[in-house]
Amino acid sequence: MTPPERAQTQTARRSAQTATLAEIAREAGVSAPTVSKVLNGRADVAPATRNRVEELLRAHGYRRRRAESTRSPLVDLVFHEMESAWALEVIRGVENVARDAGLSVVLSESAGRLTPGRTWADQVAARRPHGVILVLSELDESQRALLTSRSIPFVVMDPAGDPGSDVPSIGATNWQGGLAATRHLVDLGHRRIGAISGPSRMMCSRARIDGYRAALETAGVPVDPALIRNGDFHHESGYRLGLELLRQPDRPTAVFAGNDLQALGLYEAARELGLRVPEDLSVVGFDDLPVARWVGPPLTTVRQPLTEMAEAAARLVLELGRGDEATPAATRVELATSLVVRSSTAAPAGA
Amino acid sequence: MTPPERAQTQTARRSAQTATLAEIAREAGVSAPTVSKVLNGRADVAPATRNRVEELLRAHGYRRRRAESTRSPLVDLVFHEMESAWALEVIRGVENVARDAGLSVVLSESAGRLTPGRTWADQVAARRPHGVILVLSELDESQRALLTSRSIPFVVMDPAGDPGSDVPSIGATNWQGGLAATRHLVDLGHRRIGAISGPSRMMCSRARIDGYRAALETAGVPVDPALIRNGDFHHESGYRLGLELLRQPDRPTAVFAGNDLQALGLYEAARELGLRVPEDLSVVGFDDLPVARWVGPPLTTVRQPLTEMAEAAARLVLELGRGDEATPAATRVELATSLVVRSSTAAPAGA
Numbered sequence: 001m002t003p004p005e006r007a008q009t010q011t012a013r014r015s016a017q018t019a020t021l022a023e024i025a026r027e028a029g030v031s032a033p034t035v036s037k038v039l040n041g042r043a044d045v046a047p048a049t050r051n052r053v054e055e056l057l058r059a060h061g062y063r064r065r066r067a068e069s070t071r072s073p074l075v076d077l078v079f080h081e082m083e084s085a086w087a088l089e090v091i092r093g094v095e096n097v098a099r100d101a102g103l104s105v106v107l108s109e110s111a112g113r114l115t116p117g118r119t120w121a122d123q124v125a126a127r128r129p130h131g132v133i134l135v136l137s138e139l140d141e142s143q144r145a146l147l148t149s150r151s152i153p154f155v156v157m158d159p160a161g162d163p164g165s166d167v168p169s170i171g172a173t174n175w176q177g178g179l180a181a182t183r184h185l186v187d188l189g190h191r192r193i194g195a196i197s198g199p200s201r202m203m204c205s206r207a208r209i210d211g212y213r214a215a216l217e218t219a220g221v222p223v224d225p226a227l228i229r230n231g232d233f234h235h236e237s238g239y240r241l242g243l244e245l246l247r248q249p250d251r252p253t254a255v256f257a258g259n260d261l262q263a264l265g266l267y268e269a270a271r272e273l274g275l276r277v278p279e280d281l282s283v284v285g286f287d288d289l290p291v292a293r294w295v296g297p298p299l300t301t302v303r304q305p306l307t308e309m310a311e312a313a314a315r316l317v318l319e320l321g322r323g324d325e326a327t328p329a330a331t332r333v334e335l336a337t338s339l340v341v342r343s344s345t346a347a348p349a350g351a
Numbered sequence: 352m353t354p355p356e357r358a359q360t361q362t363a364r365r366s367a368q369t370a371t372l373a374e375i376a377r378e379a380g381v382s383a384p385t386v387s388k389v390l391n392g393r394a395d396v397a398p399a400t401r402n403r404v405e406e407l408l409r410a411h412g413y414r415r416r417r418a419e420s421t422r423s424p425l426v427d428l429v430f431h432e433m434e435s436a437w438a439l440e441v442i443r444g445v446e447n448v449a450r451d452a453g454l455s456v457v458l459s460e461s462a463g464r465l466t467p468g469r470t471w472a473d474q475v476a477a478r479r480p481h482g483v484i485l486v487l488s489e490l491d492e493s494q495r496a497l498l499t500s501r502s503i504p505f506v507v508m509d510p511a512g513d514p515g516s517d518v519p520s521i522g523a524t525n526w527q528g529g530l531a532a533t534r535h536l537v538d539l540g541h542r543r544i545g546a547i548s549g550p551s552r553m554m555c556s557r558a559r560i561d562g563y564r565a566a567l568e569t570a571g572v573p574v575d576p577a578l579i580r581n582g583d584f585h586h587e588s589g590y591r592l593g594l595e596l597l598r599q600p601d602r603p604t605a606v607f608a609g610n611d612l613q614a615l616g617l618y619e620a621a622r623e624l625g626l627r628v629p630e631d632l633s634v635v636g637f638d639d640l641p642v643a644r645w646v647g648p649p650l651t652t653v654r655q656p657l658t659e660m661a662e663a664a665a666r667l668v669l670e671l672g673r674g675d676e677a678t679p680a681a682t683r684v685e686l687a688t689s690l691v692v693r694s695s696t697a698a699p700a701g702a
Binding site for chain 1: 446458459460470474478586612616622642644646
C-alpha cells in the first residue's frame with residue numbers, strides 16, 4: 001500500500017466506523033449471512049465475493065462486535081523463525097499466561113518470511129483466537145485489516161523493523177544493553193573493541209550497535225568501522241565474521257557479539273586461531289540463553305528478559321481483547337536489559 | 352485401573368461397539384443432544400450428567416463417526432516439559448508436517464506431570480483436532496477413553512514409560528545408541544568408563560544404560576556399579592554427578608552421559624577439577640542438539656533424529672485419522688540413532 005492509499009483508508013475509517021454488517025452486505029450486493037461467512041473464514045464463499053466484502057470491511061473500518069462467547073480459547077503465537085533456544089523462552093512465557101487464562105497456544109512459523117502467509121490470516125480468522133502475538137514478525141496492511149475487522153487484537157514482540165506507532169509492541173532496551181556491554185569492556189581497559197551485529201534491517205540490531213558506538217564515543221575511544229561487521233543471528237555468522245575480525249593485523253582484544261549464538265561462533269573462531277577467552281580475547285553476548293552459563297568459559301552477556309517479555313506481550317493482547325477499544329492507543333513497552341558478568345571478559349593482556 | 356477392570360472394559364468394547372448415540376442417551380436418561388454436548392466438550396452440562404455419559408461412552412466403547420468436516424484444522428502437541436532445545440527440534444518436525452497438511456499446531460505442556468490435566472482433555476475434546484501427539488507424556492485410562500470416543504487419534508513420541516502395546520508410538524533405537532557410544536570408548540582403549548543416566552522411570556534412559564552394559568560385557572570389561580549414576584536430563588545433574596564420578600580415587604577416564612545437556616554439565620565438572628576434555632576425560636553425549644557442535648571441544652554424541660521422529664509421529668497420527676479403524680493395530684516405530692564422532696573423545700592418557 002502506497003502512502004496516499006494509506007491516508008485515504010484512514011480517512012474512511014474515521015468517517016464511517018459505524019457501518020453495520022447489513023450495510024456492508026447491501027453495498028457488496030450479497031446477503032448478511034454471506035458477510036458473516038467471510039468474517040468467520042468459511043471456505044464456501046466465492047473468492048471474488050470474498051475479496052469484495054473484505055475490501056468494504058476495510059474501507060468502512062468495520063469492527064465486529066466483541067462477543068466473548070464466540071471466541072475460541074486460543075491465543076496465536078507467530079514466529080519469524082523458530083530457530084534457537086530463544087524461541088523456547090518466548091513460548092514458555094506465552095504458555096504461562098495462556099495457561100492461567102485457560103487458553104491454549106497455537107504456534108505458527110512464517111518460515112523465514114517476515115510476514116506470515118495469506119493462508120495463515122484466513123486460518124486465524126476462522127479459529128477466532130483471543131489474540132495474536134507476533135515475534136520478530138510483521139503483518140501487512142491487509143492482514144492487519146482482516147484481524148481488526150474481526151476484533152482480534154495483536155501485539156508485536158521485539159519488532160524486527162518499525163512496527164508503526166499504532167501497533168502495540170513489547171521490546172527490550174537494546175540500546176542500553178549495547179551501551180552496558182561496551183562500557184564494561186572499556187572499563188576493563190579495552191580500546192580495540194569489535195562488534196558483530198545482527199541483520200541491519202532489524203531495529204534491535206541497530207539499537208545494540210548504536211549503544212556500542214555511544215559507549216565508545218562517550219569514553220573518547222574512536223569508532224573504527226573496520227571493527228564492525230554485519231551478520232545474522234546465527235552461530236555460523238559469529239564464526240565467520242569472528243575469523244575476519246581476528247585475522248586483522250591489529251585485531252580487536254574484545255568483541256561485542258549480536259547475540260549468544262554469535263558469541264559461541266566467536267568462541268569457535270578464537271579456538272581455531274589459538275586465542276584463549278578471556279586471556280587473549282574478551283567476548284560479550286546478548287540474550288542470556290541457558291547455554292551462556294554452560295559453555296566454557298561461561299559467557300558474559302546482556303540479559304534480555306525473553307520469558308518476561310513474552311508474558312507481557314500475552315497479558316497485553318488479552319487486555320486489548322477485554323478492553324472497550326478494539327484498537328487502543330499506541331502502546332510500546334520496553335523491558336530492561338542487564339549485564340551479566342561471567343568469565344569470558346577480562347582486562348586485555350598487557351593492560 | 353486394575354487389570355480385572357481393564358479386561359472387563361475391553362470385553363464391553365468388543366461386545367457392544369455398535370452402541371449408537373441414541374442408545375447411550377436412553378441408558379443415561381438424557382436426550383441425544385445432551386450426549387452430543389458432552390462429546391463436543393460443551394460447558395453447559397451438569398457435572399454429574401457429564402460423568403454418567405462419559406462412563407457409558409467408555410463402557411460401550413462408543414466411537415464417534417468420523418466426519419472430516421467437523422474437525423478443526425489443528426493438531427495437538429503435548430510436552431511433558433518444554434525445557435531444552437530438544438523440544439524445539441520436536442516442534443519443528445510437527446510444524447513441518449502440519450503446515451504441509453494445512454493444519455496449525457496447538458502446544459500444551461503438562462508442566463512436569465507425566466499426564467496432562469483433566470482440563471486439557473476437555474479442551475481437546477472441545478476443539479476437535481485431527482490428532483494428538485504426546486511427547487514423553489502419557490494419557491490415563493479416562494483420557495484415552497475420552498479421545499477414543501471422539502475418534503481423535505493419538506500417538507506417543509519417545510515414551511517415558513511403557514505406553515502399552517495398543518498405543519501407537521515413535522521412538523529411537525536407544526539401546527543401540529548406548530551400545531555404539533560405549534563401544535566407541537572401548538575401542539579407543541578405555542576400561543574405566545562411567546555412565547550418567549536419565550531418570551530410571553523413563554524407558555529411554557534404561558535402554559541407553561542397558562546398551563552401555565552390553566558393550567562392556569561383550570568386550571569383557573567388568574561393569575562397576577560405582578561408575579553408574581542415576582540423574583535427570585538436566586545440565587545440573589551432569590555437573591553434580593560428574594563431580595561425584597570424577598572425585599573418586601580410581602576415577603573413570605571416559606563417561607557416557609544420558610544426553611547432551613548432562614554432557615555439558617560434565618564439561619563444567621571437568622573444568623572445575625582441572626581435567627581437560629578429551630586429554631584427561633572422554634565424554635559422549637546423546638541427542639546431537641545444535642549446541643553439541645558449538646561447545647569446546649565439539650561433543651561426540653549419539654544422534655537421535657528428533658525432527659524426523661516428530662515428523663513420523665505427526666504423519667502417523669494424521670494417517671490414523673484418515674484410516675477406517677479408529678484404533679488401529681499396535682504400531683511401534685523406532686528410528687535409528689547414529690554415533691557422531693567429534694573432538695570430545697580420545698584414547699586415554701598412557702594408552
